[in-house]
Amino acid sequence: MNKNSKENISRKEALQKMGKYAAMTALGTFIILNPKKAQASSPPDPGDNPFGGG
């Protein structure tokens, strides 16, 4: 019984938070940042690539 109560409370809290987060997300600030995918020197300037790419 106690266990069920705790689960119910936890669930209720989660649902309350769900509403809070969803409602306020637009007010939050976020930035997605992609680190470089590979270590690389700067790509060459056009015409500098001996293989014709880049």
Add this chain to the structure above:
Amino acid sequence: MANYQRPSFVKKSTDFSIIYFLKARKFLIVKGVLEDFFQDSFSLEKNDYDHIVENIISKNPELKACFIISKSTTFENFDEDGLSISPEFISSQLLLSKNVVEVRFDINSVKDIYLSPYRHLKTLENITSTHNVLSILSDESNLYLFSGSKIISKSLKKEYYKLQAQFANTLIEYYHNLESNPWLCSFHACAVQKNNKTYLILGDSGAGKSTLTALLCGSGYRFVGDDLILMDSEFNIYDNPAALSLKENSWSEVSKYHEEISIINPSNRTKGNIKMKYIPLHLIQKNSPKKHQISALIWVNYSPDSIPQLRPLSSFDICSKLIPETWVNPDLNYPERFAQWLIQTYGYQLTYSDFSSLESILDEHL
């Protein structure tokens, strides 16, 4: 409902949090209520977590990219069978501190590009007892970097500059006598040191990173590295043995501080038709290889007629500016170590037009 990834970690700073998604390989910087959500995210039931994420994504669709799995960009699994690599190559020897390294190339133009910053390290005589052999060999479409007989990296020929960074990394490891170090991150930056304080110099391409580094090294700073700086998991950065490369438009100003620049011949290599000179290491760094702890990050912006200014940056701005310019090792707990280092690091925005008026500002504030 989709199966959304949970963050690997949430690192709290003063007024924002850094979050990392391992499988998407993305950092997310958040302020406000989203911080609360991600702090709570580890204790939420899966269904609740997925439901909340779905709600958040419905209002901010660009966030979806954080919660899904990115395609792997690693190429650790090499198939050495069936490689058709020419047995003929051109060989040079480099003296890296106490290590003699033989470098082999089977394409002359690649050799010219890769070795331009290291000409000052070439040995004049052939030394038979070389310690290491580093080879850049090709087949029809790829370049391969070998350490001894083992392939350690590869790239498409037209993306030869990707392998160039791996080549430079390996030379740094030889220079410091390190066994294939698992680096925490690498910066596209220069670095200098003075009074036991080390500064990383960052900026967009053409902003004047190398020029400022040369000017500082001509006025009492010690050279640490140009273009590529590696940091280990204890937050040490390492001297880079490559020469300092200078574009033609900086030679006149730099020669006021380095008389030798006028007698250094331009390289055969140009960068977008701009002539280059490489200042050899022995002219700007007299000591044996060292490692350093970074005291501050400096974003440089050379702007004609500007008033010299050194402006402190917020931790939020430092994170926003540095992460997209940095390769962070995606393995193990390296991204978390990197975030831990980043939120406690100082940074400045430096604007200047005349170096002579800048010296006193740097001495006063750094």
